[in-house]
Amino acid sequence: MRQPTIRRAKTPLKIQSEKDLQKQVCDYLRTAYPKILFNSDMAGAMKLTIGQASQISRLRSNKGYPDIAIYEPRNGYAGLFIELKKQGERLAKMNGEPATEHIQEQRNCINLLKAKGYSANFCIGWDQAKETIDAYLGKATQNTIKTF
Secondary structure, three states: OOOOOOOOOOOOOOOOOHHHHHHHHHHHHHHHOOOOOEEEOHHHHOOOOHHHHHHHHHOOOOOOOOOEEEOOOEOOEOOEEEEEEOOOOOOEOOOOOEOOHHHHHHHHHHHHHHHOOOEEEEEEHHHHHHHHHHHHHOOOOOOOOOOO
């Protein structure tokens, strides 16, 4: 009997966009934690006109505000903020400096949130986002959360 031929895909697997990652995280929060209040900032993941981006910018305290805000005090923190990055995105250059000026703004905002009593982190990809959420909200995980 002849063995079936295994064919490789002609194109590599597509990396999930930040927009799709945000949707997945929000769906997970609604399903796994239905009583948790959260907000997602989709404006950062959308293609906006210069005028729209300018209007939104005027409605925020700074440019580095995280993508997901979970309004649930836990373990001495007032809430959890997550800045999502798609899988494979680098936060820092080889010398340790932020990869971009925008990531520096985001890092500054995360540090300010931490100083004010919030848990705040970058999460790269779905696995890290889910692990961070579950660790914060109480579902046990076996891996530790890495921060920037």
